[in-house]
Amino acid sequence: MEVSDEGNVTRVQSLAQSGLSRVPPQYIQPPQTRPVRQPDPTQTLPVIDLSSFDLAAVAHACRHWGAFHVTNHGVPPSLLAALRRAALSFFIDTPMPEKLRYACSPAAPASEGYGSKMLASTSESSSTALDWRDYFDHHTLPLSRRNPLRWPEFPPEYRETVARYSEEMKGLAQKVLGVISESVGLRASRIEDAVGEFYQNVTVSYYPPCPEPDLTLGLQSHSDMGAITLLIQDDVGGLQVLKGDTWVNVQPLQDAVLVLLADQTEIITNGKYRSCEHRAITNPDRARLSVATFHDPAKTVKISPASELINESSPAKYRDVVYGDYVLSWYTKGPEGKRNIDALVLDS
Numbered sequence: 614m615e616v617s618d619e620g621n622v623t624r625v626q627s628l629a630q631s632g633l634s635r636v637p638p639q640y641i642q643p644p645q646t647r648p649v650r651q652p653d654p655t656q657t658l659p660v661i662d663l664s665s666f667d668l669a670a671v672a673h674a675c676r677h678w679g680a681f682h683v684t685n686h687g688v689p690p691s692l693l694a695a696l697r698r699a700a701l702s703f704f705i706d707t708p709m710p711e712k713l714r715y716a717c718s719p720a721a722p723a724s725e726g727y728g729s730k731m732l733a734s735t736s737e738s739s740s741t742a743l744d745w746r747d748y749f750d751h752h753t754l755p756l757s758r759r760n761p762l763r764w765p766e767f768p769p770e771y772r773e774t775v776a777r778y779s780e781e782m783k784g785l786a787q788k789v790l791g792v793i794s795e796s797v798g799l800r801a802s803r804i805e806d807a808v809g810e811f812y813q814n815v816t817v818s819y820y821p822p823c824p825e826p827d828l829t830l831g832l833q834s835h836s837d838m839g840a841i842t843l844l845i846q847d848d849v850g851g852l853q854v855l856k857g858d859t860w861v862n863v864q865p866l867q868d869a870v871l872v873l874l875a876d877q878t879e880i881i882t883n884g885k886y887r888s889c890e891h892r893a894i895t896n897p898d899r900a901r902l903s904v905a906t907f908h909d910p911a912k913t914v915k916i917s918p919a920s921e922l923i924n925e926s927s928p929a930k931y932r933d934v935v936y937g938d939y940v941l942s943w944y945t946k947g948p949e950g951k952r953n954i955d956a957l958v959l960d961s
């Protein structure tokens with residue numbers, strides 16, 4: 614997720630540390646996107662135990678939430694902890710001038726590195742309030758995109774931990790996409806076959822404490838653009854998912870991995886499953902860390918609804934899209950909830 618003039622972009626962490634009691638105006642959300650302080654407390658995100666589950670529970674979670682926690686997923690908890698530790702150390706132990714050596718390139722959107730501003734500065738995106746977030750984006754797969762020299766050098770185990778984590782997340786994404794495929798009535802490999810080789814990015818988000826949590830968002834409302842996102846976080850909380858028209862807090866679940874269905878899975882399942890709209894709120898007291906691992910098609914891949922799910926009574930709901938075109942529209946227009954996928958919906 615990324616940038617235009619990152620060289621000049623203020624790091625939110627520096628702002629937060631300057632001890633200001635009001636946030637600068639460019640971070641203030643318009644009234645309609647400010648976070649509600651009382652999300653629905655009666656709702657809790659489904660949990661799927663990957664060592665024993667029934668497909669109906671997966672189908673229910675995908676249909677009604679587009680998101681669920683997975684437990685017994687096979688990724689060692691020690692690796693999740695090691696990644697969180699290394700990532701946090703980059704943000705809190707590394708001096709700012711050293712961090713800025715990894716600043717995202719000003720030229721291209723979605724460039725790798727240390728950034729703060731998700732969208733390119735276009736006239737369409739200029740009205741969007743800034744996120745109260747800094748991040749580090751790693752290009753991890755395919756290996757031809759990977760250059761660990763662009764990843765933090767400290768702590769010393771950083772690069773190796775990201776590499777191990779990337780591998781584990783790839784395996785888990787394949788496993789979970791297989792289960793999702795079967796739960797919608799497709800053969801297990803069907804969604805993965807449609808996506809093709811995974812283009813995987815690992816993005817660490819660091820949300821510093823914010824003096825005005827009622828007026829700001831850590832990350833604006835969006836759905837992820839690829840196929841599937843796997844997210845881990847610390848115990849602070851702040852992620853919210855939209856269920857129907859209600860925002861629900863996602864309670865951090867120790868050692869679980871959170872699965873978010875992304876837009877290409879919505880298209881492939883012909884809308885039987887919807888991608889999850891989500892956002893991060895800010896916290897006045899504690900910084901928060903999350904790590905999202907995105908699994909996307911190559912830019913040249915054409916995504917279309919699975920023909921097995923289309924018939925006379927259930928016609929194709931989305932037009933085909935070349936993934937690179939989808940990404941370009943996302944970064945120029947901004948996510949604004951789910952507007953990019955909504956633009957592909959065919960008139961019925």
Ligand SMILES: O=C(O)CCC(=O)C(=O)O
Nearest residue numbers: 816818837852893903905
């Ligand atoms: O910080 C979080 O929990 C959400 C991050 C996220 O949605 C993203 O990076 O796309």
Ligand SMILES: [Fe+2]
Nearest residue numbers: 835836837891
């Ligand atoms: Fe996201």
